[in-house]
Amino acid sequence: MKINVGVVFGGRSVENEISVITANQAIQAMDREKYAITPIYITKTGKWYSGDALLNVENYRDTKKLLSMCEEVYMRPVYGDTNLYRANRKLFQKESVIKLDVILPALHGTNCEDGTFQGIMEFSGIPYTGCNTLASANGMDKVTMKMILKECGIPVIDYRWFSDKEWDDKKENTISKIEELGYPVIVKPANSGSSVGIRAAHNREELLDAVDYAISFTSRIIVEKYVQKLKEVNCSVLGNYYECQASVCEVPVRSGEILSYQDKYMNGGGKQSQGMRSTVREIPANLPETSTKFIQQAACDTFRALDCDGVARIDFIIDEATDKIFVNEINTIPGSLSFYLWEYSGMNFSQLIDRLIEIAFRRKQDAGFKAVNYGENIFATKVANGAKMGGKMGGKLGK
Numbered sequence: 001m002k003i004n005v006g007v008v009f010g011g012r013s014v015e016n017e018i019s020v021i022t023a024n025q026a027i028q029a030m031d032r033e034k035y036a037i038t039p040i041y042i043t044k045t046g047k048w049y050s051g052d053a054l055l056n057v058e059n060y061r062d063t064k065k066l067l068s069m070c071e072e073v074y075m076r077p078v079y080g081d082t083n084l085y086r087a088n089r090k091l092f093q094k095e096s097v098i099k100l101d102v103i104l105p106a107l108h109g110t111n112c113e114d115g116t117f118q119g120i121m122e123f124s125g126i127p128y129t130g131c132n133t134l135a136s137a138n139g140m141d142k143v144t145m146k147m148i149l150k151e152c153g154i155p156v157i158d159y160r161w162f163s164d165k166e167w168d169d170k171k172e173n174t175i176s177k178i179e180e181l182g183y184p185v186i187v188k189p190a191n192s193g194s195s196v197g198i199r200a201a202h203n204r205e206e207l208l209d210a211v212d213y214a215i216s217f218t219s220r221i222i223v224e225k226y227v228q229k230l231k232e233v234n235c236s237v238l239g240n241y242y243e244c245q246a247s248v249c250e251v252p253v254r255s256g257e258i259l260s261y262q263d264k265y266m267n268g269g270g271k272q273s274q275g276m277r278s279t280v281r282e283i284p285a286n287l288p289e290t291s292t293k294f295i296q297q298a299a300c301d302t303f304r305a306l307d308c309d310g311v312a313r314i315d316f317i318i319d320e321a322t323d324k325i326f327v328n329e330i331n332t333i334p335g336s337l338s339f340y341l342w343e344y345s346g347m348n349f350s351q352l353i354d355r356l357i358e359i360a361f362r363r364k365q366d367a368g369f370k371a372v373n374y375g376e377n378i379f380a381t382k383v384a385n386g387a388k389m390g391g392k393m394g395g396k397l398g399k
């Protein structure tokens, strides 16, 4: 019996296209002897579709035509129901397309990688690969992530944060707060990705523009000290809280002031983008042994501090002026699932997916041992009988 895997990609995210590539690479790598694969594409407007036409990346040039070759589907947020349903069932057609055993989210960015999708999976009780809702949400928000890492003693670059409302109402105050860092700074939407919405600012005028630009993407903004002479190093971690390992490190090569969307996805030179595989990179990173060790340890510490599962990529910035190493961010569903880092670490993409699915089943099994009921039915006790509205307890149940 094969395992029915739903590979979910696309989504209401600026990284919709990149996710199509990640999913396509994963599907090609998956062992067909073990897995029956159902591709599920979420459109930019949030509708779900399934069908074999989704398996050819060329078809995404004309999404309208592509979707006309597919079937609209959905899952129900009802615990224990892991069916994929037809949205427009024809007469005599079965209501369910397939009963899925596990979901592999190959999604990136907002509404996808940030816990929203993972929440639906939790509701239906289906095992899914990668981080849970909390880890995904904490990992997506650069402010929350840095607060947690700082609390755990993991080095992060000095930052300030504020909301768009604060920017409107208390601009002078907010500017002073930012300028404590000293120019140049880098302004980022707290929950974007793929370098979208990010700009460096060398003076107040540029800061005003950069903040307005970032605010056009999100309401929470983070500003960091801009590291002028830096080396970026990425390291992937695979496993769970109890057992995790770090991959080899890579240095992505950038062409301008920041590692841009183009650097990340469009430098492959091939006919079509290869997702994160397109990044020009040095792999394994040519670093002193002590730096590599430090980064691999800090990557595992970050993974555990955020309670991650599956595969994540932790990105570092080395300040070459001081040789200090900082965690810049975590990607809880990394581009191309970081398979190229694991290949260098002796695990091919197919084995990586086996491991992700194994971890997903393991988490589900462990969760089954945790109590979801506590004590008796409170409504059947005397206390509750006195708790009706206007009753002896004034309608209040002791919490």
Ligand SMILES: Nc1ncnc2c1ncn2[C@@H]1O[C@H](COP(=O)(O)OP(=O)(O)O)[C@@H](O)[C@H]1O
Binding pocket: 157, 186, 188, 192, 193, 194, 195, 196, 198, 224, 225, 226, 227, 228, 230, 232, 254, 257, 258, 259, 260, 315, 317, 328, 329
């Ligand atoms: N503090 C910083 N100093 C200098 N460059 C930075 C800094 N933070 C980010 N960058 C540059 O901007 C790029 C994108 O920032 P990052 O925080 O990784 O956001 P994203 O989630 O969009 O990838 C980084 O890869 C790096 O090139």
Ligand SMILES: [Mg+2]
Binding pocket: 194, 195, 315, 329
């Ligand atoms: Mg990044």
